[in-house]
Amino acid sequence: MDFGPYASFIYAAYGISALIIIALIAWIRIDRKTLEDSLKQLAAHGHSRKIKSARTPASSETK
Amino acid sequence: MALLDYANPTRFLRLSQRILPWLTGACVIAFAVGLYMSLFVAPEDYQQGQTVKIMYIHVPAAWLCMMTYSIMALSSLGTLVWKHPLADVSAKAAAPIGAAFTLIALITGSLWGRPMWGTYWEWDARMTSVLVLLLMYLGLIALWRTMEDPIKAGKAAAILTLVGALNLPIIKFSVDWWYTLHQPASVMRMDGPTIHPALLTPLLIMALASTLLFFVLHLQAMQNEIMRRRVRALRLRAASSTRPARMTATSTAAE
Numbered sequence: 001m002d003f004g005p006y007a008s009f010i011y012a013a014y015g016i017s018a019l020i021i022i023a024l025i026a027w028i029r030i031d032r033k034t035l036e037d038s039l040k041q042l043a044a045h046g047h048s049r050k051i052k053s054a055r056t057p058a059s060s061e062t063k
Numbered sequence: 064m065a066l067l068d069y070a071n072p073t074r075f076l077r078l079s080q081r082i083l084p085w086l087t088g089a090c091v092i093a094f095a096v097g098l099y100m101s102l103f104v105a106p107e108d109y110q111q112g113q114t115v116k117i118m119y120i121h122v123p124a125a126w127l128c129m130m131t132y133s134i135m136a137l138s139s140l141g142t143l144v145w146k147h148p149l150a151d152v153s154a155k156a157a158a159p160i161g162a163a164f165t166l167i168a169l170i171t172g173s174l175w176g177r178p179m180w181g182t183y184w185e186w187d188a189r190m191t192s193v194l195v196l197l198l199m200y201l202g203l204i205a206l207w208r209t210m211e212d213p214i215k216a217g218k219a220a221a222i223l224t225l226v227g228a229l230n231l232p233i234i235k236f237s238v239d240w241w242y243t244l245h246q247p248a249s250v251m252r253m254d255g256p257t258i259h260p261a262l263l264t265p266l267l268i269m270a271l272a273s274t275l276l277f278f279v280l281h282l283q284a285m286q287n288e289i290m291r292r293r294v295r296a297l298r299l300r301a302a303s304s305t306r307p308a309r310m311t312a313t314s315t316a317a318e
Contacts, residue, residue, distance in 0.1 A: 001102065003113040006178045013117045013171040017124070020170075021276070024163045028283050035290040042294065047301045 070148050072289045079282045086279050093272035100265035108262065114178055119265055121171040122250075123273035124164045128196060129231055131161030131277065135203075136228040139221035149285070151217030152292075154224060155207050156284035160277060162200035169193060180244055188237035189245040192230055199227040213292055 003010045042048065101119035108115035135157050141150030172190065173183040184190065203220050210216035238245045249257045256263055 003116065006114050009174045009178055010113060010116050013120060013174040016170050017120050017167045020163050020167050024160065024280060028280060028287060031287050035287060035294055038294045039290065042297045042301065045301065047297045
């Protein structure tokens, strides 16, 4: 692959673009992991979106 | 199924989860073909020489930075006019991706400009208006981060996004309205592209790959944003359920 006298500019353009895209993908992945951990932590403390439906039979039993 | 049915975040998550593997696969294939054609198959340009290879990333990035902002502007209309529950999620998720594509367009443009124009930067209308677009993206990201309530932040950001959309025609037509270093449009023209098919084909494949990448990242970022709002709602619920208990404990202690 011979890109001539301006090869360094071509390599820099592709390299920097790849780095920016990789950083963006990594940020989205890390964000997802953090959010999933937070949801798990909340669920472990009894706070989840299914809490209402889970409590309904129990509350009817106490009645 | 009506469009409004997709407004349900749970349904959106299920649907996007199903679409994402296919989109990701198509994106990887398109990039593999596009990069191979750009780097190994496409010939040199008779004026630009091998530096034309920078165009295969610069031009799609420049198109996408404008397309992303257009999607954000449409989403902002969805927030303000139709109050679509996923509209501000879409706009917020798109902003960092748009900023990244704008940064790529500016950096690769500078790297192409140095050998071709003899300068990394010139304050011409096209370059300055794209720099303004990057600042708009950064400002919107900052606005979303500074406001605690996502609904209020979404409305404020929607207004700012729509005001900023005035920049889009300026970017597009700056090369026609003012004298700039940039050449006029050579692909999206009324009389058809003026680029040779040997150079145009890899460019269009790279544009398709970049567009697919945008949709993959946008869907994932939207999923994250929905999860973030669920975490916030659950934390608020957790805080409100512990507050009365604490208040009771305090009042008992006071008695």
